Amino acid sequence: MTTHPRPTLAAPPPARILPRNNQRLANGMRATFVHAGAVPMASVRLVLRTGSADVPANQKWLDRFTHEYLREGTTSLDASSFADTLAGLGGRLTVDADEHTTVLRTEVLAERAPEAIRLLADVARHPHFPASEAERLRNDLRRNLDLALAQPSYLTFAAFRGALYGDTHPYGRVIPNPAAFDGFDATASRAFWEAETGAQRALLLVGGVFDEAAAMDAWRGAFEDWESGPAAASNPPTPATTRSIRLVDRPGSEQSTMYLGRSVPEPTHPDYVPLEVTNSLLGGSFHSRITMNIRETNGYTYSPHAYITSRPQDAYWIEVADVTTNVTGPAIREVFAETERLRAEAPDLEELVGIQNYVAGSFMLRQATPGGILDHLEFLDLHGLDEAYTASYVERVRAVTPDEVRRLAEQYLGTDAMTIAITGDRSVIDAQLAEYGTPST
Amino acid sequence: MVEHTASGGSARVTTRESAFGLQLPVSRHTLANGLRVVFSVDHTAPIICVGVYYHVGMRLEPRGRTGFAHLFEHLMFQGSESMAKMEIAQLVQQNGGNLNGSTRYDFTNYFESMPAHTLDLALWMEADRMRGPVITQAELDNQRDVVKNEIRVNVLNRPYGSFPWIDMQAVAYDNWHNSHNGYGDMADLDAASLEDVQSFFDSYYSPANAVLVVVGDFEEAHALELARRYFEDIPAAAAPGSADIVELRQEAERRTSNVDALANKPALAVGYHVPERGSREYYAMGLLDQVLLQGEDALLHQELVSRRGFTGGVDGGINFLGHMHNAQTPLLWCSELVHDRDVSADAILEAFDAVIERVRTEPLPQETLDRALVKARSSLYSTINDTSYPGYGRADLLASFELFEGDAAQVNTIEQRFTAVTPELVMETAREYLRASNRTILTVVPGVAEADPTAETGAAE
Numbered sequence: 001m002t003t004h005p006r007p008t009l010a011a012p013p014p015a016r017i018l019p020r021n022n023q024r025l026a027n028g029m030r031a032t033f034v035h036a037g038a039v040p041m042a043s044v045r046l047v048l049r050t051g052s053a054d055v056p057a058n059q060k061w062l063d064r065f066t067h068e069y070l071r072e073g074t075t076s077l078d079a080s081s082f083a084d085t086l087a088g089l090g091g092r093l094t095v096d097a098d099e100h101t102t103v104l105r106t107e108v109l110a111e112r113a114p115e116a117i118r119l120l121a122d123v124a125r126h127p128h129f130p131a132s133e134a135e136r137l138r139n140d141l142r143r144n145l146d147l148a149l150a151q152p153s154y155l156t157f158a159a160f161r162g163a164l165y166g167d168t169h170p171y172g173r174v175i176p177n178p179a180a181f182d183g184f185d186a187t188a189s190r191a192f193w194e195a196e197t198g199a200q201r202a203l204l205l206v207g208g209v210f211d212e213a214a215a216m217d218a219w220r221g222a223f224e225d226w227e228s229g230p231a232a233a234s235n236p237p238t239p240a241t242t243r244s245i246r247l248v249d250r251p252g253s254e255q256s257t258m259y260l261g262r263s264v265p266e267p268t269h270p271d272y273v274p275l276e277v278t279n280s281l282l283g284g285s286f287h288s289r290i291t292m293n294i295r296e297t298n299g300y301t302y303s304p305h306a307y308i309t310s311r312p313q314d315a316y317w318i319e320v321a322d323v324t325t326n327v328t329g330p331a332i333r334e335v336f337a338e339t340e341r342l343r344a345e346a347p348d349l350e351e352l353v354g355i356q357n358y359v360a361g362s363f364m365l366r367q368a369t370p371g372g373i374l375d376h377l378e379f380l381d382l383h384g385l386d387e388a389y390t391a392s393y394v395e396r397v398r399a400v401t402p403d404e405v406r407r408l409a410e411q412y413l414g415t416d417a418m419t420i421a422i423t424g425d426r427s428v429i430d431a432q433l434a435e436y437g438t439p440s441t
Numbered sequence: 442m443v444e445h446t447a448s449g450g451s452a453r454v455t456t457r458e459s460a461f462g463l464q465l466p467v468s469r470h471t472l473a474n475g476l477r478v479v480f481s482v483d484h485t486a487p488i489i490c491v492g493v494y495y496h497v498g499m500r501l502e503p504r505g506r507t508g509f510a511h512l513f514e515h516l517m518f519q520g521s522e523s524m525a526k527m528e529i530a531q532l533v534q535q536n537g538g539n540l541n542g543s544t545r546y547d548f549t550n551y552f553e554s555m556p557a558h559t560l561d562l563a564l565w566m567e568a569d570r571m572r573g574p575v576i577t578q579a580e581l582d583n584q585r586d587v588v589k590n591e592i593r594v595n596v597l598n599r600p601y602g603s604f605p606w607i608d609m610q611a612v613a614y615d616n617w618h619n620s621h622n623g624y625g626d627m628a629d630l631d632a633a634s635l636e637d638v639q640s641f642f643d644s645y646y647s648p649a650n651a652v653l654v655v656v657g658d659f660e661e662a663h664a665l666e667l668a669r670r671y672f673e674d675i676p677a678a679a680a681p682g683s684a685d686i687v688e689l690r691q692e693a694e695r696r697t698s699n700v701d702a703l704a705n706k707p708a709l710a711v712g713y714h715v716p717e718r719g720s721r722e723y724y725a726m727g728l729l730d731q732v733l734l735q736g737e738d739a740l741l742h743q744e745l746v747s748r749r750g751f752t753g754g755v756d757g758g759i760n761f762l763g764h765m766h767n768a769q770t771p772l773l774w775c776s777e778l779v780h781d782r783d784v785s786a787d788a789i790l791e792a793f794d795a796v797i798e799r800v801r802t803e804p805l806p807q808e809t810l811d812r813a814l815v816k817a818r819s820s821l822y823s824t825i826n827d828t829s830y831p832g833y834g835r836a837d838l839l840a841s842f843e844l845f846e847g848d849a850a851q852v853n854t855i856e857q858r859f860t861a862v863t864p865e866l867v868m869e870t871a872r873e874y875l876r877a878s879n880r881t882i883l884t885v886v887p888g889v890a891e892a893d894p895t896a897e898t899g900a901a902e
Contacts, residue, residue: 003523004568004671007561012537016487038485040463041822068753071737079747083738088812090819092736107823109815136750143706143753143781150600150705150889208826252702254598255590286540287531296527299586302594322594324586354535361537361556368486371828 012357015364015394018373020387023216028200029223032377033215034207036370041090042113042210043370046104046120047378049201049232053099053170053311055192059183060176065141066189067095067102072133075126079133082119089116093123099171099311100232101382113210114218121222124202127193129186138181145178152250152257152322152423159246160259160421164316165237171311172237198229205377207370236313239263243418247439249426255301256328256424260335261318264412266310267383271408273396275317278408279308281355282342283319288355289338290319300324300331312383317413325425329432332420342409346402360394463822467839467850468661470668474677475649478668479839479849481656483832489657490832491563492552493571494840496652497645498545499623501684508588508625509633511544513641515584517551518542521570526580529566536562539830544623545762547769548844550837554830557658561667564655568671571651573642578635585630592624600703604885605710605777606761612697613712613773613881618686647678652843654836688714688771695881702888709786710883711793712775713874715759718768719846724858725870726774727765730758731813732805732867733796734776735820738812740796741776751789752778764824766855767841773881774874786884794877801871804864817859 021033055062071093073079086093091106104123108116148154158174165172202223206215241263265271276284283290283306294300304321323331366372380389420436422429433439470478502509520526533540538555551570555563596602607622614620653672655664691714701708716722733741734757745751757776759765765772780789805813827834843849873879 003572004565006523007565009536009562010558012556012558013487036485037826038483039822039826041819041826080738080743083736083743084812087736087738087816090815090822107819107826109819109822139750139781140753143779146705147600147779150703152598254593285534287527287534292527295587296583299583300590302587302591322590322598324590324593354531357537358534361534362539364537364556365488365539365554365831366828368488368831369826369828371826372831375828 012361015360015367017367017390021212023219025199025220025224027224027226027228029202029204029226031204031206031216031219033212034370034373035209035212036207036373037209040110040209041107041370042110042116042206042208043107043374044105044113044116044120045205045374045378046124047203047205047381048102048104048124048197049100050102050196051098051100053235054196054233055170057168057170057173058180059188060173060180061141061145062184062188062192063097063102065137065181065184066192067097068137068140069129069133069186069189070095070104070123070127072130073128074122075128076122078128086116086119091116101378103378110209111211113206114214117204117206117215117218118222124197125226129189131186134185138184141181141184142178145176149175152253155248155250156257156259156421156423159248159423160261160318160419163244163246163421164239164261164263164419169237170235171314195230199223199226200228201232202226203381205374207374234312239314239316240419241417243416243420243437245420245422245433245437245439247426247433247441248423249441250423251425251427253325253423253425255322256325256422256429257322258328258332259318259320259421260332260418261316262413262418264308264315264317266313266315267379267385271412272315273393274400274404275408275412276308277355277359277397277400278342278405279306279317280359281347281352281405282306282338282409282413283335285355285358289342290335293334293338294321294323294331298327298330298334300327310383325428328422328424328429329435332436336415339409339413339415342406343413344406346406349402352400352402352405356397356400359397363393363397463825463856464853465835465839467852469843469849470665472648472669472673474673474675475647475680476672476675477652477843478665479652479654479843480661480664481654481835481839482659482661483656483835484658486831487557487658488554488831489557489560489563489655489659490552490554490830490836491560491567492550492654492833492836492840493567494548494550494652494654494844495646496548496650496844498547498549500546500618500686501645502623504617505629506633506637507621507629508623509629509637509641510549511624512584512588512630512633513638514542514544514549515588516574516576516581516638517570519574519576519580519584521575522572523569524566526576529570532562532566541830545768546623548840550840552830552833552836554832560655560659560664564667564671567653568675571646571648571672571675573646574638576635576638581633581635581638585633588630589627592627596624598703600701600705601708601779601885602703604701604708605712605775605883608699609710609712609773609775609881609883610761612695612883613714614688614771616686616688618684619688619771643678644681647680648672648675649677649680652840654840654843654849656832656835656839686771691879694877697881698884698886700886700888704885704887705889706779706887707782707786708777708779708885709789710757710775710777711790711880712773712883713880715770715772715774716870716874718770721861721866722870722874723765723770725862725866726759726874727817728810728813728859728862729800729867729871729875730765730774731816732809733800734758735816740799741793744792744796745778745789749792751784751792752780754778766821766824767837769845782887786882790882797871797875801868801875804868807864810862810864810867814859818856821855
């Protein structure tokens with residue numbers, strides 16, 4: 001059988017960043033328009049700087065309730081007319097939300113972008129919150145909570161957040177008290193929405209294929225008379241700096257769902273981009289060290305992955321894996337061993353260059369689709385970063401040295417301060433966890 | 442590092458509502474060994490996506506070896522003549538790309554989205570593994586463990602893990618090829634040997650049973666030269682005969698109920714056999730899916746969610762492992778929902794039936810059909826605009842049409858075929874295919890007592 005010599009490639013070309021049209025209105029509302037791709041679709045996202053962290057402690061999930069309520073129409077379109085109208089543009093409403101961001105998002109046929117912009121504006125500015133629908137939406141919320149509580153990933157996430165941020169900070173207090181749902185109604189949603197939205201906390205993103213002049217006109221017309229609204233509040237957390245273990249008992253569980261992680265510098269910090277490179281080498285890519293170890297060598301798990309997740313002035317690194325119950329202890333041991341090895345020994349230059357190419361290349365792939373570009377713009381906005389971050393990103397990735405990777409691992413990823421959260425069968429795994437500390441529940 | 446190019450501002454805007462908004466360039470070639478090659482050039486971003494589709498999936502695996510097509514997919518990452526275990530993943534990554542593979546009913550695919558300058562390498566890699574996996578017993582054992590963990594995380598350890606896809610197909614289909622669990626029984630996975638690997642490869646992974654598709658920023662003449670260089674000397678072997686996957690017309694409603702030990706809410710799914718792929722009725726069924734099930738304007742959402750409050754959402758569609766364009770029939774159109782214990786499945790079915798009965802007995806208003814057409818088009822474009830693996834959505838459509846309709850260029854007729862559907866055809870299709878006797882009803886009985894979130898949150902509040 002013939003084999004062919006492995007081809008050698010030319011050096012990669014510089015990253016191509018598509019031009020952005022950034023605009024601002026007198027009331028503080030901003031917009032960015034980016035043409036990308038050839039598929040005749042436009043992505044429209046209304047990014048609002050409001051989220052679960054803005055909800056009072058005794059009203060946990062009022063934000064989710066309100067997002068569902070937004071679908072019930074506007075002061076000029078009832079729920080079914082709203083759904084029909086948006087569907088007629090080729091779109092449907094998606095609401096993505098986290099602690100500080102609520103994104104009203106839709107993808108529509110290219111020529112319908114201006115109408116989609118006006119519709120999203122109508123939802124954000126003139127929601128109807130009909131009283132007749134409150135009981136049904138409260139019931140949906142109760143059902144969703146029950147369903148979430150049956151999911152090991154949700155239970156583990158909640159345990160991890162509680163251990164890392166403490167049970168009183170909004171980032172750490174994940175699971176709501178359903179008794180509070182009884183008080184959620186049109187009045188509560190309207191009050192929350194009015195207090196936590198406004199032009200100065202809004203950014204419109206339009207990407208894909210669309211008529212720019214018409215989109216800009218639609219944006220101005222729909223938003224220029226919006227009140228600036230109240231400024232967003234800030235309440236940075238104080239993450240744990242010592243190791244703790246939380247265990248959620250799930251008798252008979254086939255696997256242990258585990259989250260191992262700790263606080264790291266956030267995106268405006270100079271170490272953040274080098275840490276992304278470090279993460280990709282350690283656990284954040286298919287060929288990373290942790291994945292090669294616990295999946296490809298040991299077969300403990302199917303989908304281990306590590307990543308850095310961030311909020312303003314806050315970030316943490318995390319390794320997530322669902323491992324066969326009887327190897328829970330060994331899996332943690334291997335994750336820790338890989339982490340400690342990187343803290344002790346700088347990687348070979350060849351391994352690092354491969355990872356740098358991966359991080360740079362993935363960045364470029366994301367800049368090739370409307371969805372990837374808009375995700376990046378949301379990230380920049382959340383952290384107060386601008387085009388300079390995008391422009392210098394690949395250069396910063398390529399500037400990382402082997403010793404810097406070791407230094408970052410040593411400084412930020414010590415396993416002695418990892419927060420551990422596990423959902424699994426306590427009767428089987430308790431003994432396996434003894435070497436990492438005493439679990440709390 | 443930032444290069445502002447003219448291409449960003451030159452994107453064309455489609456303003457003609459009735460025109461077909463998208464025509465993908467397609468060129469097709471067949472190499473001497475029977476490998477079909479499909480190219481679709483798109484210079485808007487400096488990336489490529491390379492996919493190799495083998496015309497074998499869960500439906501074709503041997504009895505006693507359930508789950509084997511999927512296990513084999515994993516093995517295709519474990520090394521070949523010129524690449525060590527997982528080296529293919531390393532090569533893709535260190536050249537700035539992302540890769541994956543998947544096992545479906547009728548095909549198994551391997552694909553990578555890469556920077557455009559890596560085309561030569563991507564084709565070399567895929568040709569190397571088309572020559573066959575070179576793996577050890579240890580590598581087989583390792584991936585068997587990985588696959589078992591995949592089944593645990595996606596099915597066994599997760600509430601509603603087999604609902605509805607595995608449970609529904611077990612009841613709705615009579616033909617074993619369609620009805621068996623494609624993830625496999627653990628005992629069958631345990632029995633898989635290196636001999637099975639070789640024989641499966643020899644049977645199904647020949648060039649004549651595969652399609653190579655390249656989309657993105659490249660020159661066709663150059664890509665064809667590379668494809669010939671790396672693939673054409675892979676020995677030809679006869680393409681396997683296709684399995685008999687035919688289902689006879691269903692004549693009586695089926696109903697089954699399963700206990701899910703991890704679920705805490707009841708669930709309901711209703712699955713109907715759909716018309717044959719490519720037929721006029723198939724496209725009418727695609728529009729019925731839009732009218733009834735997709736989005737919040739859909740009739741089932743309006744009735745079951747907005748009006749009755751039975752559930753927070755009704756999900757589903759055609760093809761559990763994809764969409765209506767990337768599988769061959771038989772397929773099911775399935776609606777599924779989770780509901781509260783104080784409502785019976787029968788009460789929900791009664792409301793469901795009233796909606797279905799309407800489309801079976803009254804022609805759709807033209808306005809509703811027009812909206813369904815817009816939704817179908819938008820859904821097709823969103824598939825092409827894949828964000829996770831740029832270029833993959835387009836590659837997948839082209840490969841599917843090449844495999845299932847014999848011509849990738851047929852992808853450009855999708856919109857035309859939807860447009861040709863009339864309200865009368867929709868009603869006729871609904872009358873024949875949305876018959877109660879053509880469906881299977883599946884219910885999930887929760888095995889977990891009603892959750893007591895107050896107890897769970899005692900510490901959190």
